[in-house]
Amino acid sequence: MKTLPSTDVVIIGGGWTGLLMAKELSARSAVSIVVLERGRSRIPEYSSGMDELDYFVRMHMMQDPSREAVTLRHHDKENSLPIRQYGAFLPGSGVGGTGEHWGAVYPRLMPDCFELQSKTVERYGAAKLPEDHTMQDWPVTYDEIEPFYARSEREVGVCGKAGNLNGKKIEGGNIFEGWRSSEYPMPPTITPYFSELFRGGAKSLGYHPYNNATAVTSEEYTNPDGVSRPACAFCGFCERTPCMINAKAQPTNVLLPVVRQRKSVTLRTNATVKRIVHDSAARTGKARGVTYIDESGEEIFQPADLVVLASYTLGNTHMLLLSGIGTPYNPATGKGALGKNLTHQVSFGVQAFLPKPLNKFMGAGGTGVRISDFDADVFDHTHLPFIRGGMIGAMSVGTQPLSTFGTTPSSMKLPRWGSAWKKASIEYFDRTGVIAFSGEQIPHKGNYFDLDPRYKNPMGDPLLRMTMNWQDNERKMAEFMNAKMVEIGHAMGAKEVNPFPGYGDYDVVRYQSTHIQGGTMMAKSPDLGVVNSYQQHWEIPNLFVIGASTFPNSGSSNPTPTILALTYRTADAILDRYLKKPAPLA
Amino acid sequence: MRRRQFLILSAASIGGVLVYSLDRKASRVFAQEKSAQTLKIPLRFFTKDEAMIVAAAAARIFPSDDSGPGAKEAGVVIFIDRQLAGPWGRDRYRYAEGPFDENGAREFGYQGKATPRETYREGLKGLKDFDSLTSEQQDKKLQQIENTHLFALLRQNTIEGMFSDPVHGGNADMVGWQLVGFPGPRMSNYDEVDKHFGEAFRPKPVTLEQVLHRKVRPSEDEDTASA
Ligand SMILES: Cc1cc2nc3c(=O)[nH]c(=O)nc-3n(C[C@H](O)[C@H](O)[C@H](O)COP(=O)(O)OP(=O)(O)OC[C@H]3O[C@@H](n4cnc5c(N)ncnc54)[C@H](O)[C@@H]3O)c2cc1C
Numbered sequence: 113m114k115t116l117p118s119t120d121v122v123i124i125g126g127g128w129t130g131l132l133m134a135k136e137l138s139a140r141s142a143v144s145i146v147v148l149e150r151g152r153s154r155i156p157e158y159s160s161g162m163d164e165l166d167y168f169v170r171m172h173m174m175q176d177p178s179r180e181a182v183t184l185r186h187h188d189k190e191n192s193l194p195i196r197q198y199g200a201f202l203p204g205s206g207v208g209g210t211g212e213h214w215g216a217v218y219p220r221l222m223p224d225c226f227e228l229q230s231k232t233v234e235r236y237g238a239a240k241l242p243e244d245h246t247m248q249d250w251p252v253t254y255d256e257i258e259p260f261y262a263r264s265e266r267e268v269g270v271c272g273k274a275g276n277l278n279g280k281k282i283e284g285g286n287i288f289e290g291w292r293s294s295e296y297p298m299p300p301t302i303t304p305y306f307s308e309l310f311r312g313g314a315k316s317l318g319y320h321p322y323n324n325a326t327a328v329t330s331e332e333y334t335n336p337d338g339v340s341r342p343a344c345a346f347c348g349f350c351e352r353t354p355c356m357i358n359a360k361a362q363p364t365n366v367l368l369p370v371v372r373q374r375k376s377v378t379l380r381t382n383a384t385v386k387r388i389v390h391d392s393a394a395r396t397g398k399a400r401g402v403t404y405i406d407e408s409g410e411e412i413f414q415p416a417d418l419v420v421l422a423s424y425t426l427g428n429t430h431m432l433l434l435s436g437i438g439t440p441y442n443p444a445t446g447k448g449a450l451g452k453n454l455t456h457q458v459s460f461g462v463q464a465f466l467p468k469p470l471n472k473f474m475g476a477g478g479t480g481v482r483i484s485d486f487d488a489d490v491f492d493h494t495h496l497p498f499i500r501g502g503m504i505g506a507m508s509v510g511t512q513p514l515s516t517f518g519t520t521p522s523s524m525k526l527p528r529w530g531s532a533w534k535k536a537s538i539e540y541f542d543r544t545g546v547i548a549f550s551g552e553q554i555p556h557k558g559n560y561f562d563l564d565p566r567y568k569n570p571m572g573d574p575l576l577r578m579t580m581n582w583q584d585n586e587r588k589m590a591e592f593m594n595a596k597m598v599e600i601g602h603a604m605g606a607k608e609v610n611p612f613p614g615y616g617d618y619d620v621v622r623y624q625s626t627h628i629q630g631g632t633m634m635a636k637s638p639d640l641g642v643v644n645s646y647q648q649h650w651e652i653p654n655l656f657v658i659g660a661s662t663f664p665n666s667g668s669s670n671p672t673p674t675i676l677a678l679t680y681r682t683a684d685a686i687l688d689r690y691l692k693k694p695a696p697l698a
Numbered sequence: 699m700r701r702r703q704f705l706i707l708s709a710a711s712i713g714g715v716l717v718y719s720l721d722r723k724a725s726r727v728f729a730q731e732k733s734a735q736t737l738k739i740p741l742r743f744f745t746k747d748e749a750m751i752v753a754a755a756a757a758r759i760f761p762s763d764d765s766g767p768g769a770k771e772a773g774v775v776i777f778i779d780r781q782l783a784g785p786w787g788r789d790r791y792r793y794a795e796g797p798f799d800e801n802g803a804r805e806f807g808y809q810g811k812a813t814p815r816e817t818y819r820e821g822l823k824g825l826k827d828f829d830s831l832t833s834e835q836q837d838k839k840l841q842q843i844e845n846t847h848l849f850a851l852l853r854q855n856t857i858e859g860m861f862s863d864p865v866h867g868g869n870a871d872m873v874g875w876q877l878v879g880f881p882g883p884r885m886s887n888y889d890e891v892d893k894h895f896g897e898a899f900r901p902k903p904v905t906l907e908q909v910l911h912r913k914v915r916p917s918e919d920e921d922t923a924s925a
Contacts, residue, residue, distance in 0.1 A: 160910070162909070165862040166916060166917045177793040178794060191799070194793045194795070196808065304892070305896065344888075346887040347885055348887065349883065468896040469896070471894055512880070513874070517860075517878065528853065529840075530758065538878055542898070618805065620807050
């Protein structure tokens with residue numbers, strides 16, 4: 113195996129977290145940094161992104177399952193099967209990672225998400241906790257990361273309206289949100305018709321609608337690094353595609369322009385990391401570097417003093433399992449934390465059939481109106497058969513025909529093809545809007561990651577296996593929310609609303625979200641988690657694991673603002689403390 | 699390599715629209731020339747007989763009727779032929795390692811071994827002479843196979859062929875987009891997005907190549923190796 117000259121820092125993954133870490137470390141130190149990204153740069157192709165077939169359906173931007181797949185089983189007694197084509201979640205590959213084709217919705221987590229277990233017990237008593245839950249508080253609180261949220265909003269360039277400025281509630285913003293030290297750097301985007309209808313409907317029922325925060329530009333914007341982006345043009349080709357004009361924030365248009373200028377950073381593409389090479393020992397273990405496969409198929413050893421794992425929830429957990437770092441979780445004994453607390457946000461929608469055309473081809477990622485009246489613990493759960501909740505909203509992200517043609521009111525009882533179906537599908541094509549829910553999944557004893565015993569990737573390594581199913585709490589939450597959403601649909605003027613049929617088993621076909629958390633969770637002590645609050649590995653202090661894999665539980669909010677806030681906090685800790693004295697930070 | 703086969707379409711069968719033939723030349727067939735003109739389209743994957751069956755099935759799934767043109771006018775069969783000849787058709791981007799559990803629950807997605815090409819080739823054997831049946835007989839036959847993987851692909855690919863950018867071979871003359879009022883890839887809706895509330899705003903559709911003023915290479919051309 114070829115061994116390269118050593119580098120101070122090696123970062124595995126060139127997505128949101130990896131490139132942000134490279135930017136931060138290179139801004140305030142002279143360390144040499146190598147970023148290894150398994151995919152290539154696709155920036156020259158971005159102008160062809162307005163093709164629904166190749167980008168939305170054939171998934172041009174997404175991770176290629178023939179190279180890296182994940183398997184699923186619903187419980188320990190079932191045989192796992194590979195997810196042969198991604199559907200429920202759509203991780204990315206290539207420079208910028210998933211952040212290139214993301215939706216850019218940019219809300220913070222509710223403050224009590226960080227203290228899920230203790231706050232729930234405080235209000236309702238321990239008897240209220242769902243059976244077989246594995247909730248535990250984060251080793252960091254909302255108040256501690258608030259400044260990092262604010263910093264990320266300025267750098268990423270986010271628009272929205274505050275609903276809670278330093279504790280003062282502001283009508284029109286989300287009055288249920290955690291306190292904010294500053295207003296959003298840009299005002300909210302224009303609200304398209306469908307979302308405006310939702311605002312009216314929600315208001316008439318006494319709820320508190322607000323314009324969603326999003327990382328698309330509502331006006332021309334220059335961030336503190338001097339990177340400028342033009343105002344969004346609402347072309348409607350946004351989520352699942354890269355932006356043609358850089359109005360949607362992406363790692364390649366927010367971070368890469370800065371990172372590219374830094375001589376201390378080397379970005380190597382087509383470099384698939386295979387293992388983290390390490391010497392093990394409790395709390396004094398040492399990572400030596402990483403091995404990776406380059407474009408020609410050659411295996412290469414890249415020695416490094418500090419290893420940062422930034423390869424998304426799935427990659428992070430997989431890499432530690434493959435490298436034999438940490439103790440894999442055993443659901444029978446409850447021992448071990450690696451792979452534990454896998455959560456996937458609860459996402460579903462109801463279809464509202466509205467009387468007037470919506471012109472839904474116009475829109476932008478994250479644009480829309482939501483309510484948080486049923487989020488977190490905003491509403492009283494004393495007499496409800498579940499805990500926690502989520503946001504209900506009507507987004508106007510731009511709708512294309514392949515993904516939406518063929519939706520008709522269920523009362524019409526139509527076949528799924530032929531003349532009658534065609535006629536009704538044309539009639540309702542631009543009169544159907546989806547009211548969507550995004551909620552918390554409570555971590556559960558039976559939902560976790562490990563290595564699959566049967567299926568392998570082309571490098572001969574076992575695939576990552578998810579053991580995952582919806583539990584009672586999610587099913588009951590969905591039932592409750594469904595009724596609220598149907599009610600809002602009618603209040604918006606819908607002639608009919610197709611309700612959510614309810615959760616069967618966890619389904620890999622229907623898109624849910626790419627908001628998967630856990631696997632390398634953070635905790636206040638080594639027996640409870642994989643990393644400390646600085647996302648530093650408990651056993652190997654020169655290894656940092658960044659991304660949503662460190663979340664002990666899902667929030668209802670889209671995860672990236674929290675992912676980035678925690679990345680800033682980790683970068684500061686590395687710069688201000690670790691580089692001066694390489695040792696455990698907690 | 700097998701001998702190249704052609705799909706011969708009479709102009710009457712595609713009522714006066716633009717058809718992008720498989721060698722990328724656009725041919726416009728005018729209504730008034732109807733019966734006089736035929737189009738000879740080289741096929742990339744299907745045999746001529748298979749293409750006729752698929753065209754007929756797509757035309758029942760998405761018929762041409764009083765609500766507007768359908769799969770026939772959009773050239774859906776041409777779209778499907780190209781998709782099958784390309785990387786999607788041979789599962790280039792699917793995890794295709796065994797063991798296969800053909801009876802895996804629906805929640806696991808399609809778990810079969812057969813690629814889309816194999817599913818079509820095998821499945822179409824069961825639809826021999828389908829194109830010479832009456833519409834009623836065709837519908838009956840399709841109802842019989844409604845729960846098969848072949849039908850799922852046929853339905854999905856027919857919708858794709860109706861509404862994909864014309865660069866992929868279907869949606870000829872943007873008939874699919876015109877049917878539903880979708881304008882295609884418009885670079886900017888900035889001046890319109892806060893207007894037209896409650897009224898249909900229907901700008902004239904444009905294709906990706908028209909917007910970009912250059913050729914676009916669709917994914918099916920990534921790999922044009924013959925079947
Ligand atoms: C369709 C879609 C919509 C979304 N919408 C939103 C939204 O609206 N709001 C929100 O907050 N979030 C959204 N997300 C999620 C968001 O994209 C992720 O949270 C975010 O990108 C995570 O950043 P990351 O750096 O952890 O991972 P990524 O951005 O995925 O980056 C990880 C990188 O690591 C690379 N990598 C992996 N393994 C290896 C290896 N072994 N060797 C080398 N490189 C490797 C990958 O190729 C990738 O480039 C969405 C995601 C999708 C798919």
